[in-house]
Amino acid sequence: MFYPCYIDLGKAARDLFTKGYNFGSLRVDACSRSGENQEVEFSSAAVHTVATGKLAGNFDIKYRIPSYGVILTEKWNTENLLGTIVEIQDRFAHGLKLTLDSWYAPHNGKRSGRVKAEWVNRNVTCNLDVGLDTGPQVNFSGVTGLHGWLLGVQSTVDVSSNQVKGLNFSFGRIGTDYVLHSYVNDAREFGGSFYHSVAHNLDIGAMFSWTTGEPGARFGLAMKYCPTKDLELKAKVDHDSKLAFALTHSLSNRLKLTLSSQFGMASFSDGHKYGIGAIECVQISDQ
Structure with missing residues (x-):
């Protein structure tokens, strides 16, 4: 059994609360793949925020070189930031993935970057990333387990001051049709989540958290x-009595349409929010 990385613990329940909801925005995502083995991927996204009228977008190009275990990604966004991500998988050691993530702002000359490492085997999953900016911080996390039980730890160290900035622990269990997750962050925040696949087409989940003070x-x-393979219905409610719905309809193998809405049950004066999104994916084969 291979264990998930720390940030993916509780992901099954978290996705029920986040995926498909885009309140207060109109969003369009598009992607296409090209090449004999679909090794080149183009993706772009545009988001219009209804409240502010601001339009933001990004364009990415991802190129895979399987023979060398390398993935190269070039990024650009409407904030005029240029990004480059280089990923190397299984070249230096089996299960080891190295990543260089860098950004450059041409308008002011600022640069930033991080070096990341992930090592996965049947006993443990470890992640390490180091910032290349002034006063770097080192983030470390590890997850291990036994017979479906999971134990994770995450820590952040400020190298310049030689201080531990954060220390988090997580404990959970993965069953055949359910996932349990609990965590403690800095001995101040306590929380957990529950995910259960009730049937092949019905999933339910719950999340809770409490902070001292x-x-x-x-x-x-x-x-x-x-209800069908082309239609996905989602709903959620939180402690503030905010009720939300989301619908995702696969119009074809290439196009998905998402609609979402949220309103307050305690007071309708909270305002009604809605969101619309479209996702298109096209494959282009070289002749």
Whole structure:
């Protein structure tokens, strides 16, 4: 059994609350793949924020070189930032993935970057990333387990001051049709999540958290129902009595349409939010 990385613990329940919801925005995503083995991928996204009227977008090009275990990604966004990501998989050691993630702002000459490493085997999954900027921080995380039980730890160290900035622990279990997850962040925030696949087309989940010094806890319930293979219905409600719905319809193998809405059940004066999104993916084969 291979264990997930620390940031993916509890992901099954988290996706029920986040994926498919895009309140207050109009979003369009498009991607296409080209090459004999689909090794080149082009992707772009545009997001219009209804409240501010701001339009943001990005364009990415990803090129895979399987014979060398290399993936090269070039990025550009409407903030005029240029990014380059180089990923090397299984070249220096089996299960080891090295990543260089860098950004450059041509308008002011600022640069930033991070070096990341991930090592995966049947006993443990470890992640390490180091910032290349002034006063770098080192982030480390590891996950191991036994017979479906998972234990994870995450820590951040400020190299310039030689201080530990954060220390988090996680504990959970993965079953055949359910996932349990709990965590403690800096001995101040406590929380957890629950995911259960009730049927092949019905998933339910719950999340909760509490921070010391705050009066109440935060919690939510969510579900996903797929009446057909082309239609996905989602709903969620949180501790603030905000109810949300999302619908994703696969119009074809290449095009998906998403609609989402949220309103407050306690007070309709909170305002109604909606979101619309479209995702298109096209494959282009070289002749």
